Amino acid sequence: YELLLGSLSRSESTSVISSCKALLRSPPAVVHEHSGSSHRCALLSLPLPSSRASSKTIDSLISSLDALSIPPLLVSACPPLPPSPASPASPASPASPPSPAALQKIITSAVSAHVKKHGLLSPLPSSTSWSTSAATPAAHYHLDGATVDGRWDVSTVLALDGMVDDALRRDLLSLLHGKKFDPERGVDGRVWEQGAFSDVVGGASSTWGLRSSSHARLLSDPPPPALRELEARLSKLLLALNDGASVTLCRMPEACFGPSVPSVGGNAPVAADADGGYCYHIDADPSLLPPSPWLDVHGHYPNRCPGKPRFVTAVVYVNEAWGETWGAGTVFLDPPTEETVEVEVRPGRVVLMDQDITHRVGVPGKAAGKGRPRYSIAVKFVLHPAPNKVASLAAAGWEPKLVGSAKEKP
């Protein structure tokens, strides 16, 4: 049998081979290694007696690789490939490897089958009558400055007004409370429950979280029309900011984390949460993902790596009204310098942010009243860039304010 594995660096394939050696009586031969595409791979020849034995061996091989934190993409396990249509001059031996072009073709089609099977690339619609010229930047920050792989890298926070008008904001808000309920009076107990939400793994919390039935409504497929419209506006804006068709906005697929980390959430902080109810957290970091079908294709990489999907969250503040002194803005932290910036809450404001930024939900001040919640809906996306490019979140003319380590560009 031949085994085609993807997402392998040279050192990863060395580990794969030693794992195979440990599992099989005779070690596999590396038939071919290919690194000429974004899907690195190795084609290994395994001495497997039958298809039943081979699926068992392959399962344990994959588990042992998972245990080693090596993300393999098993793209095919099949009887040896026929020799490539070689030129008549080359010897037609059955052991001769397929040509790089033939191998590339096999990999490409195996990878696209895997991508399709796991819903890793489902572009969001961008058709909407909303005009991107309505979007205006209310705040724009760069944080987390660092040289990554020889490139100066910063993360972005961009607050946009004019994306969610009053009608859309009202429809989004109505996803968070029942009909005829006045959302300014406190959370709707049919939609929210206390302690259902924690923004850090294993965190205990007395804050309000969506009940699972309300959460399921937000996550429904197709999405509620208001969410669909929000996503279409975002998608249209990002296409415009990145010169047309070169980027693709998708929901963060379930195949990244499984169902325990959903792509849509709601928040309803109240003044009573001031005593440590909300913690700093990151939403996700593609360099720290657990083993998953997503990891098998994309591997680990730093967010904003050229050519790689960028993990981005959009937070929308959906209250009917919000007083200037009521606080509750989202707080963003630059860990190396501990500098923070806060984006202020305005009804309908959208905050776009890199998911690896350390941030926390803002809690309303006493002036907001004891029980008045500040509502937000947070949607997680992956933004696929053009080949070898970093997809942009802001227009060229929208000058960022540099925060903390972002000022330290060498």
Ligand SMILES: O=C(O)CCC(=O)C(=O)O
């Ligand atoms: O509502 C906010 O201020 C931020 C929301 C957030 O960080 C989240 O839902 O992960």
Ligand SMILES: [Fe+2]
């Ligand atoms: Fe968050």
